[in-house]
Amino acid sequence: MELAASAGPLVQWGWVASNEGTILSLLWQHVELTLIAVGVGLGISLPLGVAAWRARPLRSPLIGAAGALYVVPSIALLSLVAPLTGFFSLTTAEVALVSYTLLILLRNVISGLDSVPPGVYESARAMGFGTLGLLFRVQLPLAMPSVLAGVRVATVTVVGLVNVTALLGQGGLGQLIIQGFTEDFNTPIVVGLVLSVLLAGAADAAIVVGERLALPWQRKAKIAAQ
Amino acid sequence: MNFVSEVVRYLTKSSNWSGANGALALLANQLEISALAVAAALVAGVGLGAVLAQSRRGAFAVVNAANAARAVPSFALITLLGIQPAIVRLRQGGLVATGIAMFALAVPPVLTNAYVGLRGAEPSARAAALAMGMTRVQLFKQIELPLALPVVMAGARTAAVEVVATATLGAYVGYNDLGTYIFTGLALHDDVETFAGALLVAVLALAVDQAMALAQRALTPAGLRARRASP
Numbered sequence: 001m002e003l004a005a006s007a008g009p010l011v012q013w014g015w016v017a018s019n020e021g022t023i024l025s026l027l028w029q030h031v032e033l034t035l036i037a038v039g040v041g042l043g044i045s046l047p048l049g050v051a052a053w054r055a056r057p058l059r060s061p062l063i064g065a066a067g068a069l070y071v072v073p074s075i076a077l078l079s080l081v082a083p084l085t086g087f088f089s090l091t092t093a094e095v096a097l098v099s100y101t102l103l104i105l106l107r108n109v110i111s112g113l114d115s116v117p118p119g120v121y122e123s124a125r126a127m128g129f130g131t132l133g134l135l136f137r138v139q140l141p142l143a144m145p146s147v148l149a150g151v152r153v154a155t156v157t158v159v160g161l162v163n164v165t166a167l168l169g170q171g172g173l174g175q176l177i178i179q180g181f182t183e184d185f186n187t188p189i190v191v192g193l194v195l196s197v198l199l200a201g202a203a204d205a206a207i208v209v210g211e212r213l214a215l216p217w218q219r220k221a222k223i224a225a226q
Numbered sequence: 227m228n229f230v231s232e233v234v235r236y237l238t239k240s241s242n243w244s245g246a247n248g249a250l251a252l253l254a255n256q257l258e259i260s261a262l263a264v265a266a267a268l269v270a271g272v273g274l275g276a277v278l279a280q281s282r283r284g285a286f287a288v289v290n291a292a293n294a295a296r297a298v299p300s301f302a303l304i305t306l307l308g309i310q311p312a313i314v315r316l317r318q319g320g321l322v323a324t325g326i327a328m329f330a331l332a333v334p335p336v337l338t339n340a341y342v343g344l345r346g347a348e349p350s351a352r353a354a355a356l357a358m359g360m361t362r363v364q365l366f367k368q369i370e371l372p373l374a375l376p377v378v379m380a381g382a383r384t385a386a387v388e389v390v391a392t393a394t395l396g397a398y399v400g401y402n403d404l405g406t407y408i409f410t411g412l413a414l415h416d417d418v419e420t421f422a423g424a425l426l427v428a429v430l431a432l433a434v435d436q437a438m439a440l441a442q443r444a445l446t447p448a449g450l451r452a453r454r455a456s457p
Contacts, residue, residue: 007309071431073391076424079408083229083417156297163299164395168412174301181305181398189309193302200297 007186015187023176027195030162030172034203036094037158038151041101046147049109050135059110066103074100074161078168093169097161101154108150112143145218148211152204159200163192173199229417236422247402249426256403256430259325260390267332267385272378275340276366289341292334300392303327308399324396324403331392332385339381343374376446383438391431404430 016023052058069077077096085091116139121129124138140147166174173192180188212218236242243249278285307313307323316322347370355369397405407423410416443451 007311068432071387071391071435072428073394073424073431075394075405075408076391076427076431079412079420079424080428083421160297160299163301167398174299177299177302177305181309184309186306186309189302189306193298193306196299196302197294197297201294 007184010186011190012187015185016191023191023195026172026175027199029170030159030174030196030199033090033093033097033162033165033170033172034155034158034199037097037162038101038155040094041098041105041154042147042151044098045102045105045109045150046140049106050113050140052106053110053113063103063106063110066106069099070103072099074164075167078165082168088169090170093162093165093171096165096169097158100157100161104154104157105147105150108146109143112146113139115146116142141215144215145211148207152207155203155207156200159196159203163196229421232418233421233425236418237425247406249404249407252402252404252406253426253430255401256390256393256405256427259321259328259396259401259403260386260393260434263325263328263389263393264332264336264382264386266329267336268378268382270329271333271336271381272340275337275378276344278341279344279370285341285345289338292337295330296334298330300327300331301395301398303330304395304399320396320400320402323399324393324401328389328393328396332389335381335384335388336378337381339377339384340374343377343381344370346377347373372447373450376442376450379438379442379445383435383442386438387431387435390434391427394427 048062052062072080074096077099078092081095082089082092085095120142121134121138124134129138162172163174163177165171166178171178173196176188176192180186180190180192237249241248245251274288278288304323304327307326308320310323313319313323351369351373352365355365360368393401393403394405394408396403397409404423404427407426408420411418411420411423
C-alpha cells in the first residue's frame with residue numbers, strides 16, 4: 001500500500017463506480033432521515049401552530065422555545081440528546097433534526113393562518129361551516145402556500161444537517177464525509193458534498209411542483225389576475 | 227440526577243477553566259474565529275452588495291448563487307479543506323480550514339441582506355440628498371448605508387449565530403475550540419465532557435444572538451427607530 005502524499009484528485013471515478021451500491025444506499029438513508037424529520041416536524045407544528053394561532057398567549061412562549069432550540073448548534077444538540085436516546089441511534093438523529101424544523105414550520109403555520117382574509121371565514125361561517133370544517137376546508141388550505149414555503153426551507157436545512165448527524169447518529173451522506181476525512185481521501189467528501197447539494201435542490205423543486213399540483217386554485221387565481 | 231451533578235461538577239471545577247486547553251481559552255478561540263469570519267464576510271458582503279445595488283447588473287444571478295451556496299454543508303467543506311496538503315502543512319491548518327468554511331457560511335446572509343438593504347433606500351431620501359449637493363460617496367456613507375444598517379445587521383446576526391454554532395465542527399479538523407470537548411468526550415466515551423462542551427456552545431450561541439440583537443438596535447438610526455415606535 002502506498003502512503004498517500006496528497007488527498008488525491010478531487011474525484012476518483014473508479015472509486016465512485018466500485019462503491020456505487022454504498023453511495024446509493026447512503027443517499028437513500030439521507031432521503032429517509034430528511035422525510036422523517038420534516039414529516040414529524042410538520043406533525044408537531046401543524047397542531048401546535050393552530051393552537052397558538054387560536055390562543056394568542058401561547059404564541060410567544062412557543063415561538064421562543066422553538067427559537068431557542070433553533071439556535072443551539074446541531075452538534076451540541078446531538079451531544080446533549082445522545083446520552084438519553086443512545087449514541088448512533090436513529091432517535092438521536094431525528095430528535096435533533098426535528099428540533100430544527102419546528103421554528104421554521106411553526107412560524108409559517110401561524111403566519112399562513114394569519115393571512116387568511118377575515119371576509120373569507122365570515123362568508124364560510126355564513127355558509128354554515130363549523131369550527132372544524134372551517135379549519136380543515138377553508139383556513140388550512142388557504143394557509144398552505146405559507147406552510148409549504150416553510151416546508152421548503154425546513155427541508156433544505158435538514159438535508160444539510162443530516163450530514164452532521166453522521167457524527168453521532170445515522171447520517172446518510174455524512175458517513176461518506178467522515179470516511180473521506182479519516183482516510184485522507186477527497187473523493188468520498190466531494191461525492192457527499194455534491195449529492196447533498198443536488199438532493200437539497202431536487203427536494204426543493206419537488207415541493208414546488210407538488211404545491212402546484214396540490215393547490216391548483218393558486219395558479220388559476222394568478223391567471224385570472226393577469 | 228447523578229449525570230447532571232457530574233456535569234455541574236465538571237463545569238464548576240476551576241482547573242477546567244484555566245490553561246491552554248481550559249474552557250476560557252477554547253471559548254476565546256471559538257469567538258476569535260467567528261469574529262474573523264463574520265468581519266471578513268461583512269467587508270466582502272457589504273462591498274459586493276453595494277456594487278450590485280449600484281449597477282443592478284447580474285445582481286439577481288449573484289444573490290441567487292449565494293443562496294444556492296447555502297446548501298453546501300459546512301461539515302463537508304471543513305473536512306475537505308482540512309485534508310488538503312497545502313492546508314495540512316500549515317502550523318494553523320485547522321484554523322485556516324475552519325476559517326474559510328465559516329467565511330463561506332457567513333457571506334450569503336450578509337450579502338443578501340446588504341443588497342436588499344442598500345437597494346431599498348427610499349428614492350425620496352436619495353433625491354433629497356442629491357438635491358442638497360451630496361456627492362455619490364457622501365450619499366452612500368451618510369444616507370444609503372445608515373438606512374441599510376438595520377437590514378445589514380440582521381444578516382450579520384444570522385451569520386454570527388450560524389458561524390459561532392458551526393465553528394464547533396472546527397475541532398474535528400484540529401482547531402482547538404469548544405468542539406474539542408465534544409469530540410474528545412465522544413472519542414473517550416466521556417458523556418460528561420461531551421455534554422458540558424455542548425452546553426457551553428449552546429449558551430455561547432444564545433449569548434451571541436442576544437448581543438447581536440442589541441448591536442442591531444444600537445446601530446439603527448434614531449429616525450428609523452422613532453418611526454417604528456409610532457406607526
